[in-house]
Amino acid sequence: MTAYAELRAQLATLTTEAFRPELAEIDRLSTLDIARTMNAEDATVPAAVAARLPQIAAAVDAIAVRMARGGRLVYAGAGTAGRMGVLDASECPPTFNTDPSEVVGLIAGGPSAMVKAVEGAEDSAESAAADLAALDIGPDDTVVGISASGRTPYAIGAVEAARARGALTVGLSCNAGSALAAAAEHGIEVVVGPELLTGSTRLKAGTAQKLVLNLISTITMIRLGKTYGNLMVDMRSSNEKLRARARRIVSLATGAPDEEIEAALTATGGEVKNAVLVILGGVDGEEAAELLAASRGHLRAALSAAATTHEPHEPR
Incomplete structure (x- = not known):
């Protein structure tokens, strides 16, 4: 079997890549009906996240312990997953007055991949290891690999490299039994089911990732004393x-x-x-x-x- 055929066979086993025959003629619906269908799909995501709250809470507690010792929180992913990590990291300084080095987002292909796809970047576990080496990741740090499929080499490579360096590792994916969750100490698999558009994991999977990252960063910051009750008392008044x-x-x-x-x-x-x-x-x-x-x-x-x-x- 060629590498292409093997990859195609792997994708066919993923819930996030499944084809939905009942939506095969969605393009023939009215705009309002498409919107209603899509909105109904999105409404299922919070329940999928809720099913993984115990795993999320366990990861947060472990992250907070390390950050209290001066460790960093690092997100690593490719494509939409990488962008979600960079977004969450970039929102921490103005919201919680963290230093930009405390919560870091790594995306396969580097910063330019935020706005333009970098072909092939997600397939390199070696580049993930190099990115972590550049940060000098250590035992007090946490690396969260993010991948809708749970098979992205960059995300898995980041988790494996971080674990080898003694860091805490979390694997966030949207498929059960993923290689990413298996590679991490804390596996979080939010199974949102097949997408409205087959394989377009920027949809429900992307929404699930955003919700989970919100939980991870916000609750970690609460545990670190960045809030007083539900007030953002550590915010940065920059405008x-x-x-x-x-x-x-x-x-x-x-x-x-x-x-x-x-x-x-x-x-x-x-x-x-x-x-x-x-x-x-x-x-x-x-x-x-x-x-x-x-x-x-x-x-x-x-x-x-x-x-x-x-x-x-x-x-x-």
Whole structure:
């Protein structure tokens, strides 16, 4: 059997590649009916993700332990899967004030593959190993391989190389019994079924990947103390909208009047978490920074420490 025939035979076994005869004439439907059909397909994805929440939670707990020690979270994938990883990584600095080096997205073929397909890049496990070597991946890091099929060499290669370096590994795919999940310590297989368009895994599979990556990064950041309740107190105020949001978050957390909020933000250089601690903990900006450093950035712990020596305000 030729390599081409072997690959074709492999694809025929994948749920994500299955042909759906009942949709063979979808192009003859009205636009509204196509939209309804597609929307109904999309509505099945959250349930598929829900079925894997225990595996996702276990992976998050393991990731958070390593990141608390200074480790990094690295996503690695090709095509749509790679783009999902890069997207999630790029959203962490403005949302959680992480350094760009803390959550990293690797895509087969390099940054240019974000906007233009790089043919053959996904087939190279060696390039994945080289990309991880360039990051000097180690035991405190986590590498999440992402692949709808679960057979993409780049994603599998990334997981295998990371594991050889002692890093934690997670394999996210959309087919059961995938090689990617088998290669990783934590396998997450979100089986969304055949796509509306045969093999177009940017659809349900892509949506599932986005939902899972949202869960991984958001809950990890909650565990790292990047939030106070459901408030983004570690956000970066890099534009006018975010500066307005920062003031609103301080207000929601403290119930303080605008004048007190402005004074606290001024005293803390615009840091939302520090400003909340200044108001609720009754400390100055310098002490807020010291308390947060001692509590490894966890605002609730810093507030408890402040309460032992100051008269704290009651949060709203």
